[in-house]
Amino acid sequence: MPTTNPISPETRAIIRAQMSRRGFIAGAGGLGAAGLLAACGTKSSSTGTAAAVKDLSDTEKVARWANWTLYLDYDSKTKNYPTLEAFKKSSGIDVTYSEDVDDNNTFYGKVAGQLKLGKDIGYDIVTLTDWMAGRWIRLGYTQAFDAANIPNKTNILPVLQDVAFDPGRNNSLTWQTGFAGFGWNKELLPKGVRSVDELFAPANKGRIEVLSEMRDTMGIIMQYQGVDISQEFTEDQFMNAVDFLEAKISDGFIRQVKGNSYKEDLISGDAIAVIGWSGDLFQLATENKGKFDFAVPDSGGTLWSDNMMIPSTSPHKKNAEAVINNYYDPAVAAQVAAYVNYICPVEGAQAEMEKIDPTLAASPYIFPDAAALSKVKVFAALSPADETKYQTAFQKATGN
Amino acid sequence: MAFVAAVSKRSSVVRGIKRPSTPYLLLIPGLAWLAMFFIFPLINLASTSTQTPGDSGEVGVYVQTFRFANYFDAFSGARDQFLRSFLFAFIATVLALAISYPLAYAIAFKSGKWKNLLLVLVVAPFFTSFLLRTVAWKQILGNEGPVVAVLKFLHILGPQSGLTASAFAVVTGMTYNFLPFMTLPLYASLERIDPRTLEASSDLYANGITTFRKVTFPLSLPGVVAGTLLTFIPAAGDYINATLLGNPRTKMIGNVIESRFFDIVDYPTAAALSFMLMAAILIMVMVYVRRAGTEELV
Numbered sequence: 038m039p040t041t042n043p044i045s046p047e048t049r050a051i052i053r054a055q056m057s058r059r060g061f062i063a064g065a066g067g068l069g070a071a072g073l074l075a076a077c078g079t080k081s082s083s084t085g086t087a088a089a090v091k092d093l094s095d096t097e098k099v100a101r102w103a104n105w106t107l108y109l110d111y112d113s114k115t116k117n118y119p120t121l122e123a124f125k126k127s128s129g130i131d132v133t134y135s136e137d138v139d140d141n142n143t144f145y146g147k148v149a150g151q152l153k154l155g156k157d158i159g160y161d162i163v164t165l166t167d168w169m170a171g172r173w174i175r176l177g178y179t180q181a182f183d184a185a186n187i188p189n190k191t192n193i194l195p196v197l198q199d200v201a202f203d204p205g206r207n208n209s210l211t212w213q214t215g216f217a218g219f220g221w222n223k224e225l226l227p228k229g230v231r232s233v234d235e236l237f238a239p240a241n242k243g244r245i246e247v248l249s250e251m252r253d254t255m256g257i258i259m260q261y262q263g264v265d266i267s268q269e270f271t272e273d274q275f276m277n278a279v280d281f282l283e284a285k286i287s288d289g290f291i292r293q294v295k296g297n298s299y300k301e302d303l304i305s306g307d308a309i310a311v312i313g314w315s316g317d318l319f320q321l322a323t324e325n326k327g328k329f330d331f332a333v334p335d336s337g338g339t340l341w342s343d344n345m346m347i348p349s350t351s352p353h354k355k356n357a358e359a360v361i362n363n364y365y366d367p368a369v370a371a372q373v374a375a376y377v378n379y380i381c382p383v384e385g386a387q388a389e390m391e392k393i394d395p396t397l398a399a400s401p402y403i404f405p406d407a408a409a410l411s412k413v414k415v416f417a418a419l420s421p422a423d424e425t426k427y428q429t430a431f432q433k434a435t436g437n
Numbered sequence: 438m439a440f441v442a443a444v445s446k447r448s449s450v451v452r453g454i455k456r457p458s459t460p461y462l463l464l465i466p467g468l469a470w471l472a473m474f475f476i477f478p479l480i481n482l483a484s485t486s487t488q489t490p491g492d493s494g495e496v497g498v499y500v501q502t503f504r505f506a507n508y509f510d511a512f513s514g515a516r517d518q519f520l521r522s523f524l525f526a527f528i529a530t531v532l533a534l535a536i537s538y539p540l541a542y543a544i545a546f547k548s549g550k551w552k553n554l555l556l557v558l559v560v561a562p563f564f565t566s567f568l569l570r571t572v573a574w575k576q577i578l579g580n581e582g583p584v585v586a587v588l589k590f591l592h593i594l595g596p597q598s599g600l601t602a603s604a605f606a607v608v609t610g611m612t613y614n615f616l617p618f619m620t621l622p623l624y625a626s627l628e629r630i631d632p633r634t635l636e637a638s639s640d641l642y643a644n645g646i647t648t649f650r651k652v653t654f655p656l657s658l659p660g661v662v663a664g665t666l667l668t669f670i671p672a673a674g675d676y677i678n679a680t681l682l683g684n685p686r687t688k689m690i691g692n693v694i695e696s697r698f699f700d701i702v703d704y705p706t707a708a709a710l711s712f713m714l715m716a717a718i719l720i721m722v723m724v725y726v727r728r729a730g731t732e733e734l735v
Contacts, residue, residue, distance in 0.1 A: 146699040149497060172496060243599070249700075286685045292602045294685055306580050307601055422494040428701045433514070436685030437696035 090155075090180075094355035098130050101353070102162040102360065103137040103144070105343065106297060107320065108213065110376035120372050124363045130356045135160075140249070140296050141169040148348075152178045157350045161357040164212045168252065170344040171202030171418060179208040180347045186358035189365030192384045196410075197342065201418050209344040210361055211382035213316070213373075216402065216413050217253035218338040220313035220321070220331050222303060230310050232335045233261040242290050246299045247282070247312040251431045252416035253339050254294070254312055258282060260337035260414065267414040275427055283434040294435040303329060315402050316379035323378075331402070333412045340413040342382070374403050486708035497702040504705075511709040515693045519717070522689040525604070525679075526672035529611035533619040533668050534661065536612070541623035541660070542653075545630075559620050567614060571681050574610045575601055578682070606682035607689075611672050618667035626660030627653070662729045670718055690714055 109118050121132055137160075138144045144165070148158040165173065173179050184190060190210060203209045219230040230236050236245060247254045256266045258278040264270050285291050292308055293299075300317055302308035304325065318331035345364075347357045363369055367385030374381035375393050381403055390398035401409040419427060487507055488499035512519070544555045562570055578584055578600040588594040600606055630653060638648040676691025683689075690710065697707040 140699075142699045142702070146702070149702075176495070243597075243602075289686075292684055305576070307599065420494070421496045424496055425490075425494075425701060425703070429703070432696045432700050436688035437518075437693050437700070 090157075090350055090352050090354075092354045093352045097353060098356065099133065099353060100130055100161045100356040100360050101133045101135070101159060102164075102357075103135055103160040104162075104164045104212070105138045106136045108136070108164070108343075108377055109134065110373050120364070120369050124360065124369075128359055128363070130359060132360055138164060141166050145169060145172070152176075152348065152350060155350060157352065158348055160348060161351040161353040162345050162360060163348055164343050164345055166250075166341055166343050167200070167202060167415070168418070168424075170209050170346055172421075173346060173348075174203050174208045175421075178349045180349055180351065180354050181207045182210075182347070182358060182361075183355075186355060187362045187365065189362045192365045192367060192370075194382050194384055197382050200342075203344075209346045210365065212343045212345050212364075213377060214340065214342040214380035214382055216315040216331075216333055216338045216340060216380075217248065217250070217257060217312060218315060218331060218333040219310065220299075220303065220318040220329060221310040222306070223328055223330050225306075225309045229330060229332060231332055233258065236310055236312070237285055237290050241310050242288075243292055244307065244309045245285075245291050245311065246293050246295060246302060246308045247291055248299070248314075249294050249296050249435070250341075251428055253314075253341065254282065255279070255427075255431060256339035256414070256416045257312055257334055257337070261334065263336075265414070266337075266339070266416050269417055272423075272426075276430060279430045279434045282431075286434065286436065314379075316377055319378040319402060333409070338413045340410070340415050378403060380405060482708045482711060485704050486712055488705045497704070499705055507705050507709045508713065511706045512713060514706070515690060515710060518688055518690045518693045519713075521687070522673050522691070522714075523717075523721075525608055525611060525687075525689060526669050526675075528608050529615065529672050530619075530665050530669045532608070532612040533616050534665060537616060537619040537623050537664065538661075541620050541627055544620075545624055545627035556624070559617050559624075563617065568677060568681075570614060571610050571677055574606065574613065575681060578606050578609065601682060602684040604683070604687045607678050607687050610678035610682045611675060614675075614678065615668040615672055618671070619664040622663035622667065623657065623660040626657045626663075630656045658729065662726065666722060666725070670722065673718055674714060 110120050111117075112119050118134060121134055124130070125132055144163075148160075151158045163173075182190070184207075187210070190206070193206070193210065197211050197214070198206065200206065200209075219236055221230045223229070226241075228235075255275065255278050258281050259266050259270070259274060262274070262278055262281070264274045264278070282291075286294075293302070297317065299308060299311045299313055300321055303311060303313075303321060313331070315331050318329055321329045322331070345361050347354050351357060364373065365383055367383050368389045370381050370383035370386040371389035371393055374386060374390060375397055378397075378400075379402075381387070381390075387398055387404045390404070397403055484501065485499070487501065487503045487505055489502045489504050489507075491498040491500045540559075544552060544559075548555050576582055580599045580601070585594060585600055588600075589596065594600075634652055634656070635648060638652045643651065674691050676689055676695055679687055679689040679692050694707050694710050694714075697703045697710065
């Protein structure tokens with residue numbers, strides 16, 4: 038089971054960004070350096086890198102993987118990742134695993150300049166959420182898989198076999214999938230939170246937190262307002278939900294709008310009810326003896342996926358493919374799912390999970406059945422122009 | 438500037454004895470550094486600030502159209518956060534001055550053999566990361582923390598209220614984080630005061646308050662000006678305190694720039710806001726330094 042770190046993932050990410058050299062150049066250099074990169078980048082063509090990167094996999098047995106925090110089975114005693122160690126031994130590929138993704142936008146902001154210029158971003162695998170993965174694929178920032186190197190690719194769940202942002206899944210494979218819904222403190226809210234109205238109950242005023250991930254927070258509010266978020270919707274429908282959010286913020290209901298770090302506020306008691314992610318809440322519940330609970334909203338939650346992709350700048354494509362292939366082995370996938378508690382995208386992992394922990398194998402949040410999936414929707418793909426427009430409205434509503 | 442002047446003055450002395458180009462050659466590393474890490478990024482920032490979205494509408498793709506109205510749009514969209522930043526920075530600076538002055542005074546005049554230890558204690562927080570210190574305030578002011586417990590016991594705070602995620606917490610964090618920047622210059626100028634001026638003051642029958650008002654405080658003014666500048670400038674651009682200790686209604690201009698840059702990928706607005714922040718601070722500082730009239734500072 039995962040260990041709690043006294044520092045929040047958000048804080049760790051900022052500290053890491055300050056300390057690492059890459060972070061210093063691209064991050065702490067701030068607008069100066071990054072703006073410079075952006076300015077240079079616009080001169081080149083907007084899509085794709087012209088020269089293909091040479092694959093050095095046969096001579097350099099390494100792969101560098103950027104992932105989110107608490108997203109791979111971790112053994113706190115040996116301080117390593119068991120499935121990754123096993124892979125390193127069997128394949129001879131030295132995998133550098135880093136929890137460098139704290140937020141899709143922030144990660145993109147850090148590497149966008151290098152991607153545009155075709156300079157190695159320092160990762161051979163990146164793990165990003167659907168819409169951001171779509172942006173990378175659209176801009177030609179990924180390398181297409183060589184299917185022969187990923188034979189386990191066929192193990193992907195049927196529902197994930199074909200996605201709008203990557204038809205045929207030649208550029209991306211799902212890492213984990215999860216729900217966004219309500220999380221709450223069971224000691225302070227024994228009745229629980231099942232609807233948006235219950236979330237914004239007067240008693241919770243000032244102790245509610247929502248996600249800074251636009252599609253999750255807005256997706257839940259829009260469904261509460263009766264909008265089908267999986268289909269194209271109108272600007273008015275989106276802006277109605279923005280108005281709702283803005284009112285809840287100006288009335289003081291919402292304490293903060295943030296990423297993963299809502300977890301520490303739940304633990305400290307500063308927040309008692311949140312819009313959060315299923316896996317986070319299950320990890321919290323496990324670590325705190327069931328003090329917290331999670332539910333998909335009655336009016337509907339969101340379903341999102343994080344996807345493994347090989348950046349266009351990676352010189353270790355074949356190694357990266359070997360890593361991806363490894364995690365589509367049902368036995369390995371089950372081991373990961375037992376730790377991260379998110380939805381496992383690999384067919385056959387449920388049977389393997391039976392051997393590890395039968396209760397987890399029955400969990401609708403790791404292996405959801407049709408009934409559970411019917412309550413959640415995937416946020417519709419947005420055109421780049423809409424993306425900018427809606428993100429601007431969302432950021433403004435949240436005080437930025 | 439002073440450095441350049443000093444170097445050129447000296448060069449006129451050595452001119453004729455040695456090669457006159459030496460001082461200029463010595464300046465090259467410094468100028469190159471300045472050009473690479475300040476002027477070049479600044480030009481790029483300026484060029485980014487007048488760009489507009491490309492025809493494709495792709496996220497983060499901008500073309501140069503010299504649209505100076507970007508500045509107007511950027512300001513009208515973030516006026517509240519601008520004003521809030523300066524207000525918070527001003528309050529934090531005043532509070533830091535109010536806390537630091539007695540502290541620096543005590544260290545300079547009353548601490549005796551403890552002087553060095555006290556100075557080390559003032560600097561000690563710098564040994565920890567800025568972020569960790571700010572996160573620590575989250576716990577100090579948190580609902581389970583000691584401050585809230587005491588205030589609730591005294592019935593100053595209601596049972597349901599807290600202190601974090603508020604303007605109060607943001608200003609507290611800023612005051613705390615920039616306190617050493619205020620204390621050290623104050624201490625430096627107080628410590629330099631010749632004790633004989635204070636003796637002379639009492640010889641002329643001035644009481645303690647008059648001595649402070651007419652002698653100590655005026656002589657410490659360079660420290661006050663330096664301290665307030667060193668506190669106000671970084672405080673106005675800070676966004677860590679607002680991120681960790683604030684709520685959506687206490688966002689500062691730094692938060693807006695961050696969100697424009699990373700979340701919306703709107704580089705032009707982010708660049709325009711950065712420029713305006715720079716300009717606003719520069720103007721305020723110029724007016725302030727003029728009025729304070731401390732030549733010794735620069």
